[in-house]
Amino acid sequence: MDLMIRPYERRDEKAWLECRVLSFLQTAYFDDVLQSKPHYDNPSIELVAESRGRIVGLIDVEGELTPGSICFRPEGLGGVIWNLAVHPEYQRQGVGKELLLAAESSAKDLSVTRFEAWTRDDPGTKAWYERSGFTEIYSYLHVYIDEADEAQGILSSTVDHLKVMRSFAHYTGTDRDDIRRRFRRVHECRLYEREL
Numbered sequence: 001m002d003l004m005i006r007p008y009e010r011r012d013e014k015a016w017l018e019c020r021v022l023s024f025l026q027t028a029y030f031d032d033v034l035q036s037k038p039h040y041d042n043p044s045i046e047l048v049a050e051s052r053g054r055i056v057g058l059i060d061v062e063g064e065l066t067p068g069s070i071c072f073r074p075e076g077l078g079g080v081i082w083n084l085a086v087h088p089e090y091q092r093q094g095v096g097k098e099l100l101l102a103a104e105s106s107a108k109d110l111s112v113t114r115f116e117a118w119t120r121d122d123p124g125t126k127a128w129y130e131r132s133g134f135t136e137i138y139s140y141l142h143v144y145i146d147e148a149d150e151a152q153g154i155l156s157s158t159v160d161h162l163k164v165m166r167s168f169a170h171y172t173g174t175d176r177d178d179i180r181r182r183f184r185r186v187h188e189c190r191l192y193e194r195e196l
């Protein structure tokens, strides 16, 4: 494939958003839709993969300036991969690998020694992180409380006449089976880490 990894530019924004939403469509992040590209408070690495003038992949890594300020593990300075996506027509052709390699070589500019990445339960994505040298170090549950029967007795409001219809929650307890029994949409959110 004719592939170029280069820094993100403002003119890429529409193609960046389209690539991300298409990439996520068949994953557990299918409804995590952005309408504008995020910007970061800390120094960042923002790269795109371009093939024949088309944006086919992207990676954003934010580097922390104080240990533990954005990373889960407060050990040395780390960088968080906030966005990683390869267009579905270009997946499994080495684009993700090239993006990660380029981000790693830029990581020394941020003085970070580790990358952290959060992902849900998509087997392909998990396989990619593990093949790329990442190790799962923590997980908890993402719980969507969407249906009236699920919300019954759980969602309430202190505002008169305001009824809460749905909610998104984090579950960090140990009875995961109970949570999975009670709610239909539950994801395991996993933290992967890799030393650089």
Ligand SMILES: CC(C)(COP(=O)(O)OP(=O)(O)OC[C@H]1O[C@@H](n2cnc3c(N)ncnc32)[C@H](O)[C@@H]1OP(=O)(O)O)[C@@H](O)C(=O)NCCC(=O)NCCS
Pocket: 023, 024, 027, 029, 084, 085, 086, 087, 090, 091, 092, 093, 094, 095, 096, 097, 098, 118, 119, 120, 122, 123, 124, 125, 127, 128, 131
């Ligand atoms: C995860 C992702 C970034 C990987 O990028 P990629 O360019 O497709 O992957 P690469 O070509 O670098 O690596 C391919 C390897 O990763 C693993 N892999 C990637 N996708 C896979 C899938 N759907 N099923 C099984 N293994 C998969 C395999 O080990 C594969 O090697 P193989 O094809 O020889 O079996 C990309 O598939 C993607 O954008 N997925 C959807 C969005 C997403 O989940 N983003 C991360 C959110 S946190």
